[in-house]
Amino acid sequence: MHFDVFFPSLGNAPTFPRIRVWDPYKRLGISPYASEEEIWSARNFLLEQYAGHERSEESIEAAFEKLLMASFQHRKKTKINLKSRLKKKVEESPPWIKNLLNFVELPPMEVIFRRLFLFAFMGGWSIMNSSEGGPAFQVAVSLAACIYFLNEKTKSLGRAFVIGLCALATGWICGSIFVPMIPTVLIHPTWTLELLTSLVAYAFLFLACTFLK
Numbered sequence: 001m002h003f004d005v006f007f008p009s010l011g012n013a014p015t016f017p018r019i020r021v022w023d024p025y026k027r028l029g030i031s032p033y034a035s036e037e038e039i040w041s042a043r044n045f046l047l048e049q050y051a052g053h054e055r056s057e058e059s060i061e062a063a064f065e066k067l068l069m070a071s072f073q074h075r076k077k078t079k080i081n082l083k084s085r086l087k088k089k090v091e092e093s094p095p096w097i098k099n100l101l102n103f104v105e106l107p108p109m110e111v112i113f114r115r116l117f118l119f120a121f122m123g124g125w126s127i128m129n130s131s132e133g134g135p136a137f138q139v140a141v142s143l144a145a146c147i148y149f150l151n152e153k154t155k156s157l158g159r160a161f162v163i164g165l166c167a168l169a170t171g172w173i174c175g176s177i178f179v180p181m182i183p184t185v186l187i188h189p190t191w192t193l194e195l196l197t198s199l200v201a202y203a204f205l206f207l208a209c210t211f212l213k
Contacts, residue, residue, distance in 0.1 A: 006030045013050065013051065013052030013056075013080065014049070014051040014056075015050070015053055015056055016050045016053065016055075016059055016060060017044065018059075019055060019059040020059075021058055024062075024063035024064075024066045026066070026201075027059065027060070027063040027210070028042040028046065028063050028064065028067070029046075030042045036068070036071055038068050039064065039114045040064075040152070041137075042064075043060060043061070043063075045175030046060045047061075049059055060176075103213060104212065104213065105211060105212075106211070107210060107211070111210070112210055115149065115206055115209060115210050116206060117203060118145060119142060119202045119203070122141065122142045123198075123199050123202050124199055126138045126139075126199070126202075127191070127195065127199075130190055130195050132192060134192075134194050135194065135198040139198050139201060139202075142201070142203065142205050143164055143165070143168050145165075145209070146164040146167060146206075146208055147160045147161055147164040147209075148160075149209035149210075150163050150209050150212070153164055154213065163212060167205050167207070167209075168201055169203075170203060170204055171197075171201035171202070171203060172201050174204070175196060175197030175198070175201060176197055179193060179196045179197055179200065180193065
């Protein structure tokens with residue numbers, strides 16, 4: 001029995017017919033409007049079809065890398081253009097909007113998620129203890145955390161204290177106004193007005209210590 005019937009040698013590997021096609025899209029047999037997923041699928045399919053033929057594999061990989069680089073550059077250019085458009089919009093906005101944006105910043109995503117987790121934990125803690133008492137302790141801890149984070153950014157304890165108190169007061173007032181408008185059928189029987197108002201206050205404290213500067 002000849003084993004090469006089952007295990008053909010590398011010399012018998014098929015040759016990629018579009019190995020000399022210059023256009024990378026035509027070489028991979030895909031549309032110029034193909035997505036990255038389609039580019040990856042075409043590359044993997046062709047590599048599997050022509051595995052073992054070195055020049056074919058190199059040609060397929062070269063076309064794939066060229067398209068992947070072009071896609072990356074397009075995304076980068078789109079991101080830069082978006083930033084430029086946003087900057088232009090800000091520059092063309094009324095003075096009061098510019099002044100308002102001077103007090104706002106966008107921190108790294110990990111900072112946002114850490115602080116979101118903290119205040120969500122405070123909200124969950126308040127809900128879990130709602131049957132035992134009010135959320136006064138959790139609100140106090142949240143206010144202290146907000147002031148701490150603000151002080152880290154502003155380097156002014158007085159400013160951090162004022163912003164934290166204003167955020168708490170604004171959240172409490174908004175909660176007191178809007179929470180009673182929620183239909184009672186949507187509210188858990190053990191959830192009091194004080195508890196729901198504190199949840200709104202946590203949201204305002206989170207926004208203040210995360211996005212204000």
